[in-house]
Amino acid sequence: MxxxxxxxxxxxxxxxxxxxxxxxxxxxxxxxxxxxxxxxxxxxxxxxxxxxxxxxxxxxxxxxxxxxxxxxxxxxxxxxxxxxxxxxxxxxxxxxxxxxxxxxxxxxxxxxxxxxxxxxxxxxxxxxxxxxxxxxxxxxxxxxxxxxxxxxxxxxxxxxxxxxxxxxxxxLPGRHRSPAHDTEGLRPKIRAELGTTGRPLLLAVGSLDRHRGYDVLLDAARAWRDLDPVPLVAIAGEGPLRPELQRRIEEEGLPVRLLGHREDVPELLAAADLALLTSSWESRPVLAQEALHARVPLVATRVGGIPDLVGDAAELVPYGAPHPLADTVVRLLADPGRREELRERGARQTATWPxxxxxxxxxxxxxxxxxxxxxxx
Incomplete structure (x- = not known):
C-alpha cells in the first residue's frame, strides 16, 4: 500500500x-x-x-x-x-x-x-x-x-x-462564494429583470422536490399579498413539482416566480433582501452557507444540521409551519436593525466554519x- x-x-x-x-x-x-x-x-x-x-x-x-x-x-x-x-x-x-x-x-x-x-x-x-x-x-x-x-x-x-x-x-468551496463587491453592481439589473424594483425580493434555491417544502412556502406567500409593497418570492431550481407549483401560483394569485435552473445564483442572492430555506431536512445546505457569506439575512427551518451550521446568525422556524414562516418574514422586512444584526452575526459565524x-x-x-x-x- x-x-x-x-x-x-x-x-x-x-x-x-x-x-x-x-x-x-x-x-x-x-x-x-x-x-x-x-x-x-x-x-x-x-x-x-x-x-x-x-x-x-x-x-x-x-x-x-x-x-x-x-x-x-x-x-x-x-x-x-x-x-x-x-x-x-x-x-x-x-x-x-x-x-x-x-x-x-x-x-x-x-x-x-x-x-x-x-x-x-x-x-x-x-x-x-x-x-x-x-x-x-x-x-x-x-x-x-x-x-x-x-x-x-x-x-x-x-x-x-x-x-x-x-x-x-x-x-464551502471558493467558487460558491461571491464577495458583495463583485455582485453589488448587478443588483439593480437583477431586480429589474425580476420585477422587484421598489419591492422586497425573497430568494429560495433548490430542486422542485417535495422535501424542499415549497408547498409550505406558497402557503406562507398568501400572507405576504397584504403587504405594501408586496414581496416577490423567486425560486431558482427545476424539478418534478413545477406543474403543481405553477398551477397553485396562478390559481391563488401568489407573488411567486419559478425561475427554473439558474447559473447566476450568487448574483440572485446578492440582489435579495432575504434568503429562504424551507426544507424538511438538510445537512450543510449550500444556500445557507452562501447567504451568510453574502451577508443576506436567512430564514430557515430548524431541521437536520442547519441549527449547528448557522448558530444564532439566522431566524429558524419549524418545518411545515407556514404561519411562523410568514410572521418571521414580515417581522424581518419591517426591522432593518434586526436584518443588519443577522448580517453581522453571519460574518462571525462563517469565520468558524472549516x-x-x-x-x-x-x-x-x-x-x-x-x-x-x-x-x-
Missing part, C-alpha cells in the same frame, strides 16, 4: 485515490472538485468517477484530476465501470449513499480501504425507505471510515453499525491512517 505523502519524493509513487460521485448534487459535486484540487496540489493522484455532465459542470480535469465517465446508478454498466477504475487504487472515497453502494459492489470484498462521505440523507417512503435503510447498513458496515457532514448523519451511521464514523470538515484547506487536511489525515503501514507490536 502506498503511504500518503503531501508531496511524493522523487522516485516514489503518489497515493492513488478514486473519488466516486453518483448523479452528484451541487454540494457534493463542488466538494469533490475542491477536494480533488487540494489533493492533487499535495501530490496525490486523483481519479474522479462521475457522469460526464458532472465533469462539464465542475471541471474535475481542470483541478488536475483524471475524470472517468461512470454512468448514473440506474445504468447497469456503472458497477463494472467502477470495478475497472478501482482495480489499482490505494484508496477509494465515495460520496453519497448510491455512489457508496455501487462502490461496495465494485470493490467486491477487496481489501482496498473505502471512505464514505454522507453529504445528505437519502429520502424515500414505504418499501423504498426500507430498501434504503438496508443499503445504508451495507455501506456503513463495509466502509473503513464514514464521514458525516452533520452530527445527526454521524449518529445515523453509528446506529447502522459503522466501525468508525466521524464529523466531516466541509468548507476552510477548504482544513477540509483537505482532515481527509488526508484519514487517508494516512488507512494507508500508512503500521509498526509491528
Amino acid at each position: 502506498t503511504p500518503v505523502s503531501s508531496n511524493a519524493p522523487h522516485g516514489s509513487s503518489a497515493l492513488r485515490t478514486v473519488q466516486v460521485l453518483g448523479g452528484g448534487n451541487a454540494g457534493s459535486s463542488a466538494h469533490v472538485r475542491s477536494l480533488a484540487e487540494g489533493l492533487v496540489a499535495r501530490g496525490v493522484r486523483v481519479t474522479v468517477c462521475a457522469p460526464v455532465e458532472a465533469d462539464r459542470a465542475y471541471d474535475f480535469t481542470g483541478a488536475g484530476a483524471e475524470h472517468v465517465h461512470v454512468p448514473r446508478s440506474s445504468d447497469p454498466g456503472s458497477v463494472a465501470a467502477l470495478r475497472a477504475v478501482c482495480a489499482d487504487a490505494d484508496l477509494v472515497h465515495a460520496h453519497g449513499l448510491h455512489a457508496s453502494f455501487r462502490t461496495v459492489l465494485a470493490l467486491g470484498g477487496r481489501t482496498t480501504p473505502l471512505v464514505v462521505t454522507w453529504h445528505n440523507r437519502a429520502r424515500a417512503e414505504g418499501a423504498r425507505a426500507h430498501l434504503l435503510r438496508m443499503l445504508e447498513r451495507r455501506v456503513v458496515r463495509t466502509a473503513a471510515v464514514v464521514l458525516g457532514t452533520s452530527s445527526d448523519l454521524v449518529d445515523r451511521a453509528r446506529r447502522g453499525g459503522a466501525r468508525d464514523a466521524r464529523l466531516a470538515a466541509v468548507g 476552510t477548504e484547506d482544513e477540509t483537505v487536511a482532515q481527509v488526508l489525515s484519514v487517508y494516512d491512517e488507512l494507508t500508512q503501514p503500521r509498526p509491528l507490536a
Whole structure:
C-alpha cells in the first residue's frame, strides 16, 4: 500500500485515490472538485468517477484530476465501470449513499480501504425507505471510515453499525462564494429583470422536490399579498413539482416566480433582501452557507444540521409551519436593525466554519491512517 505523502519524493509513487460521485448534487459535486484540487496540489493522484455532465459542470480535469465517465446508478454498466477504475487504487472515497453502494459492489470484498462521505440523507417512503435503510447498513458496515457532514448523519451511521464514523470538515468551496463587491453592481439589473424594483425580493434555491417544502412556502406567500409593497418570492431550481407549483401560483394569485435552473445564483442572492430555506431536512445546505457569506439575512427551518451550521446568525422556524414562516418574514422586512444584526452575526459565524484547506487536511489525515503501514507490536 502506498503511504500518503503531501508531496511524493522523487522516485516514489503518489497515493492513488478514486473519488466516486453518483448523479452528484451541487454540494457534493463542488466538494469533490475542491477536494480533488487540494489533493492533487499535495501530490496525490486523483481519479474522479462521475457522469460526464458532472465533469462539464465542475471541471474535475481542470483541478488536475483524471475524470472517468461512470454512468448514473440506474445504468447497469456503472458497477463494472467502477470495478475497472478501482482495480489499482490505494484508496477509494465515495460520496453519497448510491455512489457508496455501487462502490461496495465494485470493490467486491477487496481489501482496498473505502471512505464514505454522507453529504445528505437519502429520502424515500414505504418499501423504498426500507430498501434504503438496508443499503445504508451495507455501506456503513463495509466502509473503513464514514464521514458525516452533520452530527445527526454521524449518529445515523453509528446506529447502522459503522466501525468508525466521524464529523466531516466541509468548507464551502471558493467558487460558491461571491464577495458583495463583485455582485453589488448587478443588483439593480437583477431586480429589474425580476420585477422587484421598489419591492422586497425573497430568494429560495433548490430542486422542485417535495422535501424542499415549497408547498409550505406558497402557503406562507398568501400572507405576504397584504403587504405594501408586496414581496416577490423567486425560486431558482427545476424539478418534478413545477406543474403543481405553477398551477397553485396562478390559481391563488401568489407573488411567486419559478425561475427554473439558474447559473447566476450568487448574483440572485446578492440582489435579495432575504434568503429562504424551507426544507424538511438538510445537512450543510449550500444556500445557507452562501447567504451568510453574502451577508443576506436567512430564514430557515430548524431541521437536520442547519441549527449547528448557522448558530444564532439566522431566524429558524419549524418545518411545515407556514404561519411562523410568514410572521418571521414580515417581522424581518419591517426591522432593518434586526436584518443588519443577522448580517453581522453571519460574518462571525462563517469565520468558524472549516476552510477548504482544513477540509483537505482532515481527509488526508484519514487517508494516512488507512494507508500508512503500521509498526509491528
